[in-house]
Amino acid sequence: MNARNWTLSAVAGILLTINAQAQITADSTQKKAARKYQARAPKTQPFGANAFAASKQTTIRWLGFGGFFVNSRGTTFMVDPLLEGFDMPVLIDFPIAPKDVPKLDAILVTHADNDHFSVPTNQDLKGVTTAYHSTVYVDSLMKNLGLPSFGHNIGDTFKFGPVRVKLTPADHAYQNAYPGMSKRRFKNEDACGFWIETPDGNIWATGDSRLTPGHLTMPTPDAIFFDFSDSEWHFTFEGAVKLANTYPNTPLLLCHWGSVDAPDFNPFNGDPEKLAKAIVNPGRIKVLAPGEPFTLSKLKKSTTK
Numbered sequence: 025m026n027a028r029n030w031t032l033s034a035v036a037g038i039l040l041t042i043n044a045q046a047q048i049t050a051d052s053t054q055k056k057a058a059r060k061y062q063a064r065a066p067k068t069q070p071f072g073a074n075a076f077a078a079s080k081q082t083t084i085r086w087l088g089f090g091g092f093f094v095n096s097r098g099t100t101f102m103v104d105p106l107l108e109g110f111d112m113p114v115l116i117d118f119p120i121a122p123k124d125v126p127k128l129d130a131i132l133v134t135h136a137d138n139d140h141f142s143v144p145t146n147q148d149l150k151g152v153t154t155a156y157h158s159t160v161y162v163d164s165l166m167k168n169l170g171l172p173s174f175g176h177n178i179g180d181t182f183k184f185g186p187v188r189v190k191l192t193p194a195d196h197a198y199q200n201a202y203p204g205m206s207k208r209r210f211k212n213e214d215a216c217g218f219w220i221e222t223p224d225g226n227i228w229a230t231g232d233s234r235l236t237p238g239h240l241t242m243p244t245p246d247a248i249f250f251d252f253s254d255s256e257w258h259f260t261f262e263g264a265v266k267l268a269n270t271y272p273n274t275p276l277l278l279c280h281w282g283s284v285d286a287p288d289f290n291p292f293n294g295d296p297e298k299l300a301k302a303i304v305n306p307g308r309i310k311v312l313a314p315g316e317p318f319t320l321s322k323l324k325k326s327t328t329k
Contacts, residue, residue: 063295065282066313068117073126075317076100082224082320084247086312088116088283089139092229092249096222096320099185101130102149103218103229103249109144113285119315122148129184133158134231135196135215136165139284146171157182157189161214178213192217192242194233198257219245225322232280232291235263240270246323250276252299255291261298268303273323276303277310 071085078098085093091104107118122145131153133141141162146153147169156166156173163175176182181190194217197210217231225246230239234257248271252264258280259267268276281294300306310318 060287062115062285062287062293063282063297064115066311066316068119069313069315070117070119071315071317072120072124075120076126082222084227084277084318084320085119085315086277086279086318087119088114088314090134090232090249090251090280091140092277092279093120094220094222094227096185096187096224099129099187101128101132101184101187103132103220104134104140104231105131105145105149106139106142107145108148109142110139110284114283115285116283116314125149125152128153130154130187131156132189132218132220132229133162133166134217134229135159135194136162137232140232141165143169155184159191159214159216161211176216178216186223188221190219190221192219192228192230193236193238194231195236196232196234196257222320225320227320230259230267232258235259235267239267242271244271244323245274247275247277247318247320249279251280252276252278252294253280253291254294258291261294261302264294264299265302268299272304273308275308275310275318277312277318283314 075095079095080097082096087093087105089106091102091106093102107120107122128149131146131149150171156171158175160175160177163173166173176191178191178193181188194215195212196215197212199206199210215231218229220227220229227247228245229249230251232251251258252261254261278296284292286292296309296311300309312318
């Protein structure tokens with residue numbers, strides 16, 4: 025992390041305990057073998073102010089890591105943006121710099137790990153962002169940073185423009201399993217996913233989570249921001265396959281892979297080729313380059329569960 029960011033407020037001490045480096049210690053699937061093959065994202069496709077203009081459709085762009093940018097008919101928002109200042113070596117060029125973002129109607133943050141709640145990124149986007157939304161816990165961290173934020177409980181809904189969002193459950197309180205990692209006891213409701221309804225279809229941003237029965241009983245989404253990393257505190261690879269096959273026609277916009285130079289750290293190391301061999305209807309896998317546009321559309325009714 026950039027040193028200046030740890031001086032922003034007392035919240036920095038909390039964030040330090042739950043950043044990606046801390047999760048390395050927490051993940052028992054971490055391997056200490058010799059450096060191995062690592063799948064990498066396609067070459068970045070940078071975008072600029074034109075991507076934020078008025079539109080007659082909903083366009084999604086992967087930002088790298090677990091982040092996405094969405095322009096839904098001129099209403100713009102980001103989910104878990106990380107565009108600078110990460111504390112591990114990265115493999116990608118970021119598709120846009122915070123200083124080049126002209127406006128955002130909202131930023132949605134699933135949880136407090138610094139590959140999802142990037143302090144430098146969110147601080148630098150403060151001047152162009154109308155509102156930040158997250159769980160009650162993450163909202164407390166945001167308020168300590170002076171961000172215009174709102175905290176929500178799991179199941180709560182909120183709207184901005186034509187977009188309606190509902191918080192979905194997550195199981196990602198890994199800190200409690202490792203004494204000394206944090207002075208705070210974490211709750212599952214400190215992390216969330218987002219069910220995002222747009223005029224052109226519904227997006228499910230699952231967030232980081234272990235697989236739960238509730239993940240397999242959702243309405244059929246028109247796109248999933250799909251984490252398929254093989255980590256015990258994420259879905260695991262087998263769990264991700266089960267999730268994908270539960271919604272067999274939904275496009276899978278891959279994330280949480282190909283962005284960090286850490287080949288032995290499973291949470292960042294999904295391989296799209298392996299996934300394609302394991303799921304039904306593999307043609308729906310979208311291996312987007314950071315910044316590459318994807319146009320959202322509603323699935324035909326015959327494909328719903």
